[in-house]
Amino acid sequence: xxxxxxxxxxxxxxxxxxxxxxxxxxxxxxxxxxxxxxxxxxxxxxxxxxxxxxxxxxxxxxxxxxxxxxxxxxxxxxxxxxxxxxxxxxxxxxxxxxxxxxxxxxxxxxxxxxxxxxxxxxxxxxxxxxxxxxxxxxxxxxxxxxxxxxxxxxxxxxxxxxxxxxxxxxxxxxxxxxxxxxxxxxxxxxxxxxxxxxxxxxxxxxxxxxxxxxxxxxxxxx
DNA sequence: AGATGATCATCC
DNA sequence: GGATGATCATCT
Numbered sequence: 001x002x003x004x005x006x007x008x009x010x011x012x013x014x015x016x017x018x019x020x021x022x023x024x025x026x027x028x029x030x031x032x033x034x035x036x037x038x039x040x041x042x043x044x045x046x047x048x049x050x051x052x053x054x055x056x057x058x059x060x061x062x063x064x065x066x067x068x069x070x071x072x073x074x075x076x077x078x079x080x081x082x083x084x085x086x087x088x089x090x091x092x093x094x095x096x097x098x099x100x101x102x103x104x105x106x107x108x109x110x111x112x113x114x115x116x117x118x119x120x121x122x123x124x125x126x127x128x129x130x131x132x133x134x135x136x137x138x139x140x141x142x143x144x145x146x147x148x149x150x151x152x153x154x155x156x157x158x159x160x161x162x163x164x165x166x167x168x169x170x171x172x173x174x175x176x177x178x179x180x181x182x183x184x185x186x187x188x189x190x191x192x193x194x195x196x197x198x199x200x201x202x203x204x205x206x207x208x209x210x211x212x213x214x215x216x217x218x219x220x221x222x
Numbered sequence: 223a224g225a226t227g228a229t230c231a232t233c234c
Numbered sequence: 235g236g237a238t239g240a241t242c243a244t245c246t
Binding site: 038039040041042043044078080084086168169170176178179181182183184201208209 | 223224225226227228229230231232
Binding site: 038039041042043044045046047050060061073074076084085087088090091121123180181182186187188202 | 235240241
């Protein structure tokens with residue numbers, strides 16, 4: 001693991017230095033062998049980039065760069081130049097929602113400052129041959145935060161009202177709520193239609209691809 | 223082709 | 235189970 005960057009500019013500089021490299025090159029430098037594919041190693045690219053950028057490893061509920069308050073997100077890019085996948089942000093709280101609002105929400109904090117690192121993501125490109133792109137340090141604009149907040153409030157309203165099982169990925173313009181679990185047998189507690197506790201799949205907030213595509217596109221223009 | 227719902231690995 | 239890291243597999 002590389003030393004943790006002391007400043008935002010140092011982190012960005014280091015990320016820019018990775019641009020143009022292949023995952024095979026970065027894996028070799030880290031002393032690891034790339035898996036044949038990501039089927040059983042879905043977090044492999046993220047962890048490889050964490051190593052190179054000196055992120056704090058582990059499963060702690062803190063930013064990747066605690067001193068800087070920055071979250072690292074790798075994002076798979078297709079031949080179209082746009083994201084191939086939605087971006088997981090955090091697990092959605094389903095109970096104990098009293099006093100929760102956008103201003104103190106976990107998701108707002110997580111998205112306050114993000115280092116996006118695009119990586120070639122087409123499955124017909126061997127993992128080791130995929131290139132890392134130019135990084136982007138991002139905070140939501142006024143408009144972006146308004147969109148996020150509106151979706152979040154709509155989704156949380158449904159959760160509070162016991163309608164979590166009526167929510168589909170089609171709710172929300174830029175933010176969606178989808179299952180986030182090891183499998184369909186992993187259940188957690190939530191509010192039911194009549195306020196009674198029910199068991200349901202854990203859910204996560206995901207950024208839709210058109211939203212992250214716009215973030216990256218804005219970067220290209222500037 | 224793109225989006226949705228389901229799933230994989232690891233750590234605690 | 236829930237946090238971290240996400241992509242897979244299937245359907246439209």
